[in-house]
Amino acid sequence: MARVRFQDDGCPVARSLDVIGDLWSMLIIRSALNGARRFGDFQIKLGVARNVLTARLRMLVEHGILELVPASDGTAYREYTLTAKGRGLFPVIVALRQWGEQFLFEDGEPESVMIDREQRQPVRRLELRAADNRLLGLDDIDVMQASPRGRSRPLGEAAVASRRRGSGART
């Protein structure tokens, strides 16, 4: 069954989720960022069915997130490596990690930790800052719809819905 698509949505969040908004795709990307390169690596690490993994890897290659390259050890195998677009998902994975760390672990539960390779200390929380360097939270931002000519107006959710094409939206 075809699902609703958001590839033409004016909202970059919806458009991103259209590409990577499923559990297995994100776990594959996480494993690739952690160094996984071969089909068997992903299968063992994720415990995912071969047909599911095959379909997700193909999709990630089609979207230019992974690419197939000759094996790094000179064998006849081919390996999956992240493109610049795939490596660009690093902040998404970090944000998911930090939310999980904050809200999904009990005190004392074993938990993996992201550290700075040089100083071997835990990294700081991701920060969103204004052009003038002020730290920004949820209540400090607005989302504006920009026209191609650069004019902006406040973005209502209705505007998002009306600009969605081919989505089957029931508005």
Next chain:
Amino acid sequence: MARVRFQDDGCPVARSLDVIGDLWSMLIIRSALNGARRFGDFQIKLGVARNVLTARLRMLVEHGILELVPASDGTAYREYTLTAKGRGLFPVIVALRQWGEQFLFEDGEPESVMIDREQRQPVRRLELRAADNRLLGLDDIDVMQASPRGRSRPLGEAAVASRRRGSGART
């Protein structure tokens, strides 16, 4: 069919995706961050089937991401508001937005823009920094498995797989 679960995984990324790793949950959270509060708001904004929306909203309430409160206008309606845990997903949504902005729009395509409410300027890219404030990229970090007693060792993917319980992982 029950899917593989990651709620006991030692990796905070996997545990987060176990809760919010589907398209509709993330789009509901995005809309809630943008101000949507009522069932009808979400349905119109997302163009999602009622049964899907009902199930996702119930799941998000069960996970403590949304809560039901009396309507803000004094009517008998109840509204969904984000808890602190739900508001904590703001960096995840920002990271998804910025990736989409960078990689999923053609030059000149209309696109919504996140701005700083005070200065009305686009926000900067999310930044990950070390304890000593150095800017960190993908090649500057390691992921360590921490024991409950605070000792850490390098995290191999095999360690993640072996600590996954009830996942049906084929290792």
